[in-house]
Amino acid sequence: MSVVEVTKLIGEEGHQVPLTLKRSNETGYFLLKPFLPLLQQLLSGEGDATIDDVGSTEIDAQQEDRILSKYGILVDTDDSNEKWITGEKAFELMQLLNILHLFRENFEKQADGDENYHQQQQQQQQQQLQQESPHDQDHAGSGTAVNNRELEGLKNESGDSGASSHSSGKDEDVSGSNSHKRPNNELGINVEAQRELGSPLKRLRLDRNSPPDETMASFATTTDVKPAEVSNTRSIVTYNHDLNPSLVSVPLSIKRSQSPPIVPDNNQRMKLEAFLQRLLFPEVQDLSSAAHDTHHQMTFETLLHEVDMTFPDVSLNLNVPVDEHGNTPLHWLASIANLDVVKQLVKNGSNRFLGDNIGESALVKAVKSVNNYDSGTFEELLDYLYPCLILEDSMNRTILHHIVITSGMTGCSSAAKYYLDILMGWIVKKQSRSIEGSGSDPILDTLDLKWVISHMLNAPDSNGDTCLNIASRLGNVALVDALLDYGADPYVANKSGLRPVDFGAGTSKLLSNGISTAGLNHLADPASTTAGDTKVPDTMSLIEEMQALLGTVSKDYDSEVKEHQEKLDRLHKDLNSHREMLAACRDRLAHAKQLQDEHALLKEQLANIKKEIQEEEESFRLESKQLGISPDDDSGADWDSSEFDADEPFRVDFIYDILENKLVNEYGGNIDKLLATESVDKILKHVRSTCSQNGEDKLETMLPPSFLLKARINAYKRNGDRLNSTIDVIKQKQSDLESKFRRVLCLCLKVDEDKVDGMLDGLLQAISSEDPQDVDTEEMQDFLKKHAV
Template identity: 25%
Template sequence: MAIPRIYTAVYSSIPVFEMVVNGIAVMRRRNDSYMNATQILKVAGIDKGKRTKILEREINPNEGEKVQGGYGKFQGTWTSLQTSIDLARRYQVYDLIQPMLEFDSATAGNIEEKGHLPSTKDQPSQLNPRKRDHSAFSVPSSSPAQQQGVYNDTTAATAHKKARIGTTIGPSSSNYSLEAKHRTILMSIFLSDDTANVSHLLQASEALDLNINLDEQGNTALHWAASLARVNTVEQLTMHGATIDRQNNLGETPLMRCVAATNSFDCDCFRKMLKYLDGSLFVSDHQHRTVLHHIALTVATEGRTNAALYYMHHLLYALEKATPPASPQVKTRLLNRQDDHGDTAVSIAAQLDCPRLIQLLVDAGADETSTNNIGLTPNDYADAAQPQDSSHKPHDTDQQAPMPSKRPSGPTQRNKEIMATMQKIVNTLDEDYGDAISTRETQLQQTKDQLHTTTQTLHDARKALEKRQADSQAFAEGQQKVRNLKQAMETSWSDLQHLVPDLDKAAVLAMDTTTIDTMTAVPIKTRIAAYEWNNAMLESAVAGLRAESMEKEMQCKRLIAACCGLALDKVDELVEPLTLAIESDPPDLDLARPLPASDFKPRSGYKA
């Protein structure tokens, strides 16, 4: 096991060796051993602006190669191995990337390809009690309430609660987002730790984002699997591309979540966990605490001392036996890393009064004299705690007891913890599904209300259209009546004008000339008065008809102007085209039915 592990990979069709240091990929080309100088400066913590100036100043233009296209991580300035070594020493990161700098490419045949790790199918089940290779620790009992690895806040994934392991994941008919579907798939893998089932589920789900957050704390599937001691699941996730140094909202890696719980201790599988997660050993969280700090902090919980000793023992052993071995400077830097309070792992162990944990760290090379932000050393805390009687430390009373070779109660306790965790997951999925259904029902009701309002508006618009069509028909009929009355009036007046002379002639011819002298003027005057009255009545009738016609005409003009959105003085220009359009309609036309927009075509006689 390499600390950090070196892989082989291919980027932009170029094979490289790769390792991860503090979450940053460091690459070395296989064909000429050129290294990415930009990545070396990133490991040194130099910001982008300064990196550019350093590369321009210290890299020979004839030697360096700038790569700007292709895969993102592969981009940067590539330079020779010797220049890379000088650059690493100058900026004090040689110890961090020493495995890559001193790596012998002749042994490349033994290097694993990135994302492909050895299978663990031949390993016995985690639930079977086994003997430990190192029996210096006794077994404390733990309960689900004590497990820091069982998350207090459950996942926020919106997923279908009927997801099953072993079923093919096909296209979903639900309206959930792609992110929610990914959460559903990743959550369902925790229903089983069977390698075949987990592998089948991951392979059946194309373009699955394994690094998506599953809960409000930003934990990924790898965080959950590590905390629950699911070795097979961890193996499959890393094989399919899950990022081992992915950090949650607190900056914790899956390895940190693993040591925060006792599941790996109960199942005695921490060595296997380290096999897949050791690449994140040097990563710090947002408080600059390493995994060593997190192991020391577990002592604060009652009954966790033996788990902390177990984790620390195997982690330090793995660090010591790393191949290629880590340099003493790298190990010392890890052991003496200080957090935001200036405390090292030894200092935290001293504050929690755990001398056996202190001894493990000191034997590995940790410094007992480093001071924290308040000026106290681990020895100061140890001296302050020394007078206390050991009987007042209930969490450490069993440290001297020999560890039994079997732990029959471990699997039972673990089953309870897993069941409690899965119950929380199911409850959360049920709540999220209920919330989603409520949201959809609310949206459906809003759509129905909007449809009802739109239908009512359409009904009112149709009624208004029918009324305007009726008014238009009445206007046309009124115009026709006006024309008929005008014609009748003109005919009657013409007949009257011809009738009066004829009557006068007939009267004159009928007069008896012999008696003309005896006739009085009264009958003639009476006839003239009757003619004049008749003429006055006809003129009054004509004037009334003209006034009524003008009023009807004005009403029709206003109606046309309102329907067509025109000014009143523009209506006269459209009277003739509208009349032609109405007269050309077939007699069986349904005026109450609105025509589609495609039927409104300009007529040949219409001119705008």
């Protein structure tokens, strides 16, 4: 795969780092990895992205899923597990990160080169198509007009976005075979805002090499019937998989649409994207000739099986939002008038009661674009999305409100009138049509013209506006007259006190019926004038009423501002209190961590002490074994007692006293005489006799334990052996040293070695008789000469 790399320095001067973006020449996709660190910093900082550690920041799987969900990024994984995003999304992210101006020129040049290449390929394909047989061209003709328009509508951003913006853009023709052509500005949709939707239907890069007859009509189940041909004899098929009892309970009433589901598993989103790509644009997935010959016969169920084989461990959820605005596949396909796929989605479990982030249903998306008007599919679309008729969005607006709002978009007045007439006609004709399906449907059973008039026609939104009130302010006379014909009330005021009649609603209809201006004034305010009075209205009173109304609006505004300011003050107060609580919690956490560290240190010290005790006990056991002390002998010994201290000189006091008295009294303190005269047996006999004279044998009780005495004896023997060996070593060293000195004197005096010992006494006497400082060396030399051989 050919990849173009562009490296630019980002950041402020003096603190810049290189950023390399990679773009595939084959698909136009960009590598996702370089964007992740910047998006992570932007997400964590909730502001402009910084460049710190842009090249070394590691993004784990959880953070990556959070980024993809936050910014509505859909990825495509290649064989090497690298993730790629579309060029449109890449430019959107570059704009978000304020780096688009750095890379725009490089990648736009590459895009121009790819455009030229695709134009050449397209010309070649057109030449091949001209050579095809008429039979092949007729085979793909059914449904081509509508679906080509859908594809071009995607490219030109003509689909509805789910937003409520109605600003006009530049005029751009929407390509299609139908005679109804609508420029983008007629839709009143901000094209730049639409590019932020991130729908997979827009993100798909349609290969221009594919033949023009390979469109979404490949999956049509009734290709022989044109979309605009609707018969009253066609049955309405009911599905009860999404009929929630809380929404369709009897008596039937207007309900709020369900919020879009939150899907934390990005694998479900990826599986749904792959399914939609394969379903809507099969030529992009496989351009081989074999695929071109077979994919026309592939069914919806076959594709379900294929995507299940590709993602075996992930369930296919058709209700997963496909963009950041909460639009599901049913929303998008209803807006582009792809009726065939809408049928399959409803049949296979799409929830028709789901709204987007602002509560707009799939049917609302359909009436906010002109695709169903151009293709004439709105009436048949109602057969599958009729449950959306009882839904309202987050601003309490019904489908009638949105039809009227669509009429205010440039060039969409006719489409809005078409949608209103088809809707009312469908409700009337529904009574005479057969219904197929399992179980009863409370919506079809209850939904009739009377219910619509009583529950929808005069239903106010969150501002108090009815659909007639909005149509009157927009000045759409055709819709106003139609709504009045259906029974809308022109005297229902909104929260500002304005009524449809205040904007002239119904005046043209009344004048056409011959009612005078006075009659109109009487209808507007019956108490103001009589039926035959032609008095000009009082402009001063009207001005005073307007001033009073403006004063009321100003007071309401001031009160709302004050209320919101009080709420803001309370929020700031709560925020400060929570900050204090957070600081206190952090202090407690720091103290707890300190105590934990101290506990860990003390625990480690205790473990070391226990280890040292075990080592000392093992050493003591070995030492005791060497001294001849068995564990049985020392089991009853008190080693902590100071009576027999191993470090003190060993003696038995009463025996010491006897020997001391004998030494002093009998031997006059001469110990050598005592040792020469007395024997051990004699002294032992004397000790025993002395102990027996006291009337009891104290010898055994006064002596230390036998094992201790044995240990002492063994210790003395070991010490004696050690001292003897030390003396032997010292004697050997002394002998060696004397031999060395004798050798030195022999060499110095030049005498025989055996004569050195006889000369030492005279030499020492000669040296010692004099002061060491005054030794006469000449006399010493004479002495040495005399004794020289």
